[in-house]
Amino acid sequence: MLLLRMIETPLKHSTVAVSTAIRKASNQNISTKKVDTKSFGQFCQHLSRVRVRCEEQNEIYQWPKYLLHELGGDRNAALLKLSTITPRCDEYTNSLIELEQLEEIKSEDPELLQMIDEERSEMQQRMEEEREEIVDHLIQDVDLEDCEAILLEIIPGVGGLEASLFAMELFNTYNSYLFNHGYTFDPVTFVTNEAGGLQTASVMCTPGDAFRLLRHESGTHRVQRVPQTEARGRIHTSTASVAVIPKYAAKFDELKTRDIKKHFSRPSGPGGQKVNTTNSQVQLIHTPTGISVRCSETRVLGDNLQLALRELTCKVHQLQSSAIASQINSARYQHLTLRSRSDKIRTYNYPQDRITDHRFHISTRGVTSHLSGSTAFHEYMSRIDAEWNESEKREILQQLMQED
Amino acid sequence: MQQFRRLCSSSASAAIFTPQSKLREWIRRFEQASVFEPQTSAQLIISHVFGKKMISQLSHEETLMKISAEENARIDKLCSKRLSHIPIQYIIGEWDFRNCSLKMKPPIFIPRPETESLVDLVNLELERSQKLNFRLLEVGCGSGAISLSILREHVEKQEKSTSKPSNQLLEVIAIDVNEEAVNLTKLNSSILHLSNQLTVLNSSVEKFESTRKFDAIVSNPPYIPSTEMNALQKEIINHESSLAFDGGKDGFDVIRQIISFADRSLVKDGWMWMEVDDSHPATIANILPHRYQLDQVERDLFDVERFVKLVKIR
Numbered sequence: 001m002l003l004l005r006m007i008e009t010p011l012k013h014s015t016v017a018v019s020t021a022i023r024k025a026s027n028q029n030i031s032t033k034k035v036d037t038k039s040f041g042q043f044c045q046h047l048s049r050v051r052v053r054c055e056e057q058n059e060i061y062q063w064p065k066y067l068l069h070e071l072g073g074d075r076n077a078a079l080l081k082l083s084t085i086t087p088r089c090d091e092y093t094n095s096l097i098e099l100e101q102l103e104e105i106k107s108e109d110p111e112l113l114q115m116i117d118e119e120r121s122e123m124q125q126r127m128e129e130e131r132e133e134i135v136d137h138l139i140q141d142v143d144l145e146d147c148e149a150i151l152l153e154i155i156p157g158v159g160g161l162e163a164s165l166f167a168m169e170l171f172n173t174y175n176s177y178l179f180n181h182g183y184t185f186d187p188v189t190f191v192t193n194e195a196g197g198l199q200t201a202s203v204m205c206t207p208g209d210a211f212r213l214l215r216h217e218s219g220t221h222r223v224q225r226v227p228q229t230e231a232r233g234r235i236h237t238s239t240a241s242v243a244v245i246p247k248y249a250a251k252f253d254e255l256k257t258r259d260i261k262k263h264f265s266r267p268s269g270p271g272g273q274k275v276n277t278t279n280s281q282v283q284l285i286h287t288p289t290g291i292s293v294r295c296s297e298t299r300v301l302g303d304n305l306q307l308a309l310r311e312l313t314c315k316v317h318q319l320q321s322s323a324i325a326s327q328i329n330s331a332r333y334q335h336l337t338l339r340s341r342s343d344k345i346r347t348y349n350y351p352q353d354r355i356t357d358h359r360f361h362i363s364t365r366g367v368t369s370h371l372s373g374s375t376a377f378h379e380y381m382s383r384i385d386a387e388w389n390e391s392e393k394r395e396i397l398q399q400l401m402q403e404d
Numbered sequence: 405m406q407q408f409r410r411l412c413s414s415s416a417s418a419a420i421f422t423p424q425s426k427l428r429e430w431i432r433r434f435e436q437a438s439v440f441e442p443q444t445s446a447q448l449i450i451s452h453v454f455g456k457k458m459i460s461q462l463s464h465e466e467t468l469m470k471i472s473a474e475e476n477a478r479i480d481k482l483c484s485k486r487l488s489h490i491p492i493q494y495i496i497g498e499w500d501f502r503n504c505s506l507k508m509k510p511p512i513f514i515p516r517p518e519t520e521s522l523v524d525l526v527n528l529e530l531e532r533s534q535k536l537n538f539r540l541l542e543v544g545c546g547s548g549a550i551s552l553s554i555l556r557e558h559v560e561k562q563e564k565s566t567s568k569p570s571n572q573l574l575e576v577i578a579i580d581v582n583e584e585a586v587n588l589t590k591l592n593s594s595i596l597h598l599s600n601q602l603t604v605l606n607s608s609v610e611k612f613e614s615t616r617k618f619d620a621i622v623s624n625p626p627y628i629p630s631t632e633m634n635a636l637q638k639e640i641i642n643h644e645s646s647l648a649f650d651g652g653k654d655g656f657d658v659i660r661q662i663i664s665f666a667d668r669s670l671v672k673d674g675w676m677w678m679e680v681d682d683s684h685p686a687t688i689a690n691i692l693p694h695r696y697q698l699d700q701v702e703r704d705l706f707d708v709e710r711f712v713k714l715v716k717i718r
Contacts, residue, residue, distance in 0.1 A: 168464075187460075194424070196464030264706060265444075270682045271706050272518050273628055273649040276639045278492045279444040280517065299448075299457055299500040301517035301705060 037124070040131055041096040043401045044089035047138075051086045054079050064403045070139060070396065085137050092130050099123050139396050141389075147208030149247040151188075151314045154201050157220055159238020162227040164197025167240035169371055170221060171201050174214070176373030178203075183210050188295050188311045198240075202293075204247075204310055211246050213381040216388060218244045219345030226350070235351060241342070247314045255313055261285040264301070284308045291315050355380065360387040421476050423450055424467040427459070430483045437487050440637060445492055449482045452496040489638035501549040503556055506592045508547060512585050513648035515549035518704040519624050522679050522711055523553045525702060526622050529675060530558065530574065535619060537573045541669075543609045543623040543662055545578035546648060548589030548602070550622055555601045576601060577618075581608040582647055609661045617671045624679040625658040627651040655681045656691050663696065666716055675699070676714040685709040694718075 054061045063075065071078035102120055107113055154171050156163035178185055183205050191199040220241045227236050265279035281296035282304040293315070295308040347356050348367050355370055356363045362383055369376045427446050434442030447459040453475060456462055471479075485495050493499040493508040500506070501515040502523055508514060530538060542551045555576055562571050580586050586606045593602045605612075626649045633641070633650060640649070651657050659678065666676060680688065685701045686709075692698060695718040704710035
């Protein structure tokens, strides 16, 4: 099954275009609820038609591109999925016909008019619910399915020492959060500088449902405050970039051994009894893509190798899936590309004691409390997830409805 | 003059040592003394003094905290040992091998990372074996690394599996020619709660008599050709017992003894997995009696041909 996933750096202009679109959409407060009933009715008929034609024509049937992609990419599985949705679509279409008939009734009788009104409200209510159900079944949270682990990576951005300190604070925030929620994590890399700032860190975290909330953390986080090192009390802006990469169970092939170059710290040569080494650092390079991972977390060479391999697999798969995704360029992909590392997604402003998410325009107060990984943090992330869910569904539905 | 003296004494008493400052100090001293792996050495010793395995396990705040006079003395004492090229594993008295934390004691052979793959190979054989009772011999157990790692995983697997009603009974006997090695293995086996599963005996393989035959043999025998012994690291030549790695003229001395033992005490179709010198996989067929077949050759993590499987076919 081809399932589109995470992101690499997308084309800048498409990112801007989509983020503008979303900002516009959120300003106009369009939700799936406000989708025109007539248009949605046509959409339902369209879905039913697709099913019928697909069943008739089998292999030669040409699926609508985005619809097939949304249903998973595999033709057989997509047809099966569609078949579970079309009964509801038919119901909706029927309800629409009845609603139209209801609206055509001309009468002077106020009582009758009132009854018609009530009936119409009820019908519209039911139809809204039916529509929500259809959308829920059609557009699912595929990103979360089969996600068995996540790789969380943090790197300081602009701002020198202050950026590295901020990166460390962010790392501790996620660490506390994951720990408090019972997730297990294996650090793969963790390099600090002399001042206690973070140079780079990556952590493999299970189980995969951590992805549900943490996926929105991918991107550049910005902090505005007076740094510890600042003598004159000026406010500085520095950044740290976060990547949250999902690891899927058996969605892609395991990396070929011949594509992986291993580098160890000990000098090459016979080894075995002839060498006594205590440096267990491992570096793996995936030659086709050039992606490299380093690990020296434990004293056991084999364990470091395993950790590095997991991270490498994760990153290579991410690259492979985004290559596939960019070819289709669906709304889902465009939406996902908002999660590019370089996008400024959030600002932590200490003087104003406020955290703002720039994608969804959700703000909250209490920077210190937030960065402790506490319930405030969880609540904020939940709000963002709910908002994202809404806006993503909106975009995808629009794209599917425009398809013919 | 008075002021000068005051400054001196105040700076001396104000000398604050932190893990970070000690780290810097000793890395520099190791580098100056041409100590092998200066940075790793300092990191491992200092983290050990603070009860950690890796320096990354100390938080940043902890690396900046003032250390006590005792801690400072301990760091200096242990690090000074390193200046004489004593292996880290002996200095901190422990090391990790696969899934076990083992005590280390000079001059008993320190397990190498390559050997971890040997355990994987043996575990695979045990999994595949249909035998309900399996008798395994380890020749030259040293600190007990191989036997204990095998047993630990075996016990863990049994605890996890609820489906298999008839679990394999694994009996492991480990022998070593050095009595100190036998004692160390017994100590490690005790710490890992595996004493019931492992029998450790002091004997050379030549003189070892067993009333019952073995299903298989595993060994990391001494395999370095004598001529190559001088070229080794100071850590090895000066501190590890040469009994553990001197394999005689061609490096095959002990391996030949193991094969002789197999003649009398290995079952037919029994296997022997051994770690060997990198030159051996190509030449071992030459010393192999016809009763034995070189069944498999495997590489270690560094992609060097390191392990051979010999099967007794007659």
